[in-house]
Amino acid sequence: MRTCRSSRATTTTTLAATVLALTALIPSTATTAHAAGPPTLGACATGQLCLWAKPEFKGARQTHELSTLDINSCTALPAGTSAQSLTNRTGRPVTTYQSAECAETGEFQTYPGDGVWLPQSPYQVRAFKVWER
Known part of the structure; x- marks a missing residue:
C-alpha cells in the first residue's frame, strides 16, 4: 500500500x-x-474633427477646425485620399460619406459631437458635413 x-x-x-x-x-x-496595453485613442483637440487614413487612428491624419468649416456644407477630402478612422470633438454632429460629393446613394453615418472615437469606419470616408446642433 x-x-x-x-x-x-x-x-x-x-x-x-x-x-x-x-x-x-x-x-x-x-x-x-x-x-x-489598452488601445490608444487618436489624439484630437476640442473643436476638431480628426480623420486618419488607416483603422485604429493610424496613418496620415487630417485635422479640421470647427472655426474654419462651413456648417451644413459638404467638405470633400483631398482627391485620392480617404479616412478609415475618426474622432469628432467639434461639439456638433458630423456626417461622414462614402461619396466625395456627400451623396446619400452611398454609405453615410452621423456621429454626435460630444466626443466620438471611431477606430474603424464601415466604409472609406471621402467627405463629411458638420451640422448645426
Missing part, C-alpha cells in the same frame, strides 16, 4: 513539473495583452 501511495505522489509531482515546464514555453495571452 505504501508503494502505491508513493508511486502516486511521484507521478503527481512529475505531472505537475511537466505542466509547469510546458506552461513556461507557451506565451500567456494575459501577459501578452497586458504588455501591449
Whole structure:
C-alpha cells in the first residue's frame, strides 16, 4: 500500500513539473495583452474633427477646425485620399460619406459631437458635413 501511495505522489509531482515546464514555453495571452496595453485613442483637440487614413487612428491624419468649416456644407477630402478612422470633438454632429460629393446613394453615418472615437469606419470616408446642433 505504501508503494502505491508513493508511486502516486511521484507521478503527481512529475505531472505537475511537466505542466509547469510546458506552461513556461507557451506565451500567456494575459501577459501578452497586458504588455501591449489598452488601445490608444487618436489624439484630437476640442473643436476638431480628426480623420486618419488607416483603422485604429493610424496613418496620415487630417485635422479640421470647427472655426474654419462651413456648417451644413459638404467638405470633400483631398482627391485620392480617404479616412478609415475618426474622432469628432467639434461639439456638433458630423456626417461622414462614402461619396466625395456627400451623396446619400452611398454609405453615410452621423456621429454626435460630444466626443466620438471611431477606430474603424464601415466604409472609406471621402467627405463629411458638420451640422448645426
